[in-house]
Amino acid sequence: MSASAITASHGHDGHGHGHDDGHHGHITLQYQPGLPLTRGKLIMWLFLSTEIMFFAALLGSYVVLRFGAPVWPKPHHVHLSEPIGAFNTFVLICSSVTIVLALESARANKASVAKVWMLLTLLLGTLFLGVKGYEYAAKFSHGIYPAMPHSRIYERPDLYYGSAVRARLGEPAMIDRLKELDDTPADKLTAEQVAARGRLQQIRKMVASPDQQAFDLAVVADQVMPLPTEGSGSDHGGGHGGHASGLNDVFPWLRLPTVIPGGNMWASTYFLLTGFHAIHVGVGLLVFAIMLTWTLNAKRAGAIENIGLYWHFVDLVWIFLFPLLYLF
Amino acid sequence: MSDHDPHGPVTRPGASADETLQHAIEAEHGGHGDHHSHGGLGKYLLVFLALCGLTTMSFFTYSPAWPWRDQPQVGWTFMMAVSCTKAMLVILFFMHVWWEANWKYVLTIPAAMMALFLGIMLIPDIGLRNRMVSQERALHMARGSDVRLMEQAGEAKALEQPAGH
Numbered sequence A: 001m002s003a004s005a006i007t008a009s010h011g012h013d014g015h016g017h018g019h020d021d022g023h024h025g026h027i028t029l030q031y032q033p034g035l036p037l038t039r040g041k042l043i044m045w046l047f048l049s050t051e052i053m054f055f056a057a058l059l060g061s062y063v064v065l066r067f068g069a070p071v072w073p074k075p076h077h078v079h080l081s082e083p084i085g086a087f088n089t090f091v092l093i094c095s096s097v098t099i100v101l102a103l104e105s106a107r108a109n110k111a112s113v114a115k116v117w118m119l120l121t122l123l124l125g126t127l128f129l130g131v132k133g134y135e136y137a138a139k140f141s142h143g144i145y146p147a148m149p150h151s152r153i154y155e156r157p158d159l160y161y162g163s164a165v166r167a168r169l170g171e172p173a174m175i176d177r178l179k180e181l182d183d184t185p186a187d188k189l190t191a192e193q194v195a196a197r198g199r200l201q202q203i204r205k206m207v208a209s210p211d212q213q214a215f216d217l218a219v220v221a222d223q224v225m226p227l228p229t230e231g232s233g234s235d236h237g238g239g240h241g242g243h244a245s246g247l248n249d250v251f252p253w254l255r256l257p258t259v260i261p262g263g264n265m266w267a268s269t270y271f272l273l274t275g276f277h278a279i280h281v282g283v284g285l286l287v288f289a290i291m292l293t294w295t296l297n298a299k300r301a302g303a304i305e306n307i308g309l310y311w312h313f314v315d316l317v318w319i320f321l322f323p324l325l326y327l328f
Numbered sequence B: 001m002s003d004h005d006p007h008g009p010v011t012r013p014g015a016s017a018d019e020t021l022q023h024a025i026e027a028e029h030g031g032h033g034d035h036h037s038h039g040g041l042g043k044y045l046l047v048f049l050a051l052c053g054l055t056t057m058s059f060f061t062y063s064p065a066w067p068w069r070d071q072p073q074v075g076w077t078f079m080m081a082v083s084c085t086k087a088m089l090v091i092l093f094f095m096h097v098w099w100e101a102n103w104k105y106v107l108t109i110p111a112a113m114m115a116l117f118l119g120i121m122l123i124p125d126i127g128l129r130n131r132m133v134s135q136e137r138a139l140h141m142a143r144g145s146d147v148r149l150m151e152q153a154g155e156a157k158a159l160e161q162p163a164g165h
Helices: A002-012 A039-068 A082-107 A111-141 A159-169 A172-183 A191-208 A214-224 A230-235 A263-291 A298-327 B017-031 B040-060 B072-094 B103-127 B135-140 B144-156
Strands: none
Touching: A039 A263, A039 A298, A039 B103, A082 A111, A082 A298, A082 B040, A082 B072, A111 A263, A111 A298, A159 A172, A159 A191, A159 A214, A172 A191, A191 A214, A214 B144, A263 A298, A298 B040, A298 B072, B040 B072
16 A cells, blocks of 8 residues: 555656556556666676686686797696696585585575585685695795796706806805715615715706706706606606606705796796686685675575675686696 | 566565565566576586586596597697586586576676687787797797707716616
8 A cells, every 4th residue: 555655656746647647646666677687696797707807818818828838838847736636626616516505505594504505615615725725835845936036947958047056056055055965974864865965966066067068957957856758747656746856856955946948937827827716716715704604594595696606607717727727 | 587577576665676676586486486496406416427527528638548648739629628518517507597587698798708809819919929039038938949958868867876776
């Protein structure tokens, strides 16, 4: 009844005079939305369309850079582990399923079940970030950073590389450490360390030698951190791609410059792409954590649907990132 | 899309436009009977298994059993096809686009086209950058010969002591 009173009053203010001839004093106002969906969902979809373009630009530049580069490192050259990447893909797919189940439970008004699914999603997302962090740590420990102050990547085994190795070996702290290593009796070291010590001594002579050949620097680079070949790379048994014999691996404190042809551009694109993806994962986890404090009943289904859409999009980006970064 | 109310949702007093719309959308879904589980657990599980299977398929290109190891382009094409299939599965079923009304085209097609144009626009800017490079860059740029030199150095085992393992 109140509805007719309100609409009738609207009819007199000149607003509805165009179509009041059919029904006298009983005008129903009609709300015609541009798109038949709620405001939140519309905003989320508009946001996701900007996100599509954002990641399309990033992925597009990666593809163009990668295929425009004269040399691009193989996944094993940069210590990428395909099984770990595949595992992370699996984790994200699982989390997509759990958030969709959280939404279904919330729609069915099963708040506690929805909370369990959302908690599971949060845990899976955290696991993803944890694995990502482990991978980043492995890169950092091999001197793979996106920029120079930390990065120890050299593109070619040339004179610049040789002088960088010489400079590192000539640091005062390094001289002491090397002297300490030389003075250590052989029975206090493992067989691997003794062999590596011999090779290190030869390398020190080679980089200091005034009549070094171009090939010598390639040998130095190979000793510091060998590039696994096709054969040794594919079996991938020991977790390090079968190249744990590099001097940097035997003596982690050495931190000598390494040669990875194409490695700098690889590191820039890898950290940019996975970094932006990880930020998106982090934001999703934050929202999940906030939503876990709510009662996830049917009233909240709209909000869960929206964060679910966002989370699926994050999964979607990883679906393309995984083969592009790990398997190409 | 239901056609039982051709004029769309009707505003009710005391309710905001968004709430009214939410009620109308819910009512519409309710009219169809099976409202809240578009897919149900079984369908989601099926999509999940398909996604796992597809991931295994693209991971298969990395295994020694993959027959085209000497032609990486075959693997790349295959993996992109697999990724697009996975993306479609996620978009259609997990993001419920399969069950959405026609507004989905309004939002997704322009964005997809813009994304495509963005990718195309990058090609001349970056793809041809090696045509003209600075002398400094040419000096420090890695080449295929550097990789071969490193591989030769690895095979030569120049420093391997005879007594070593």
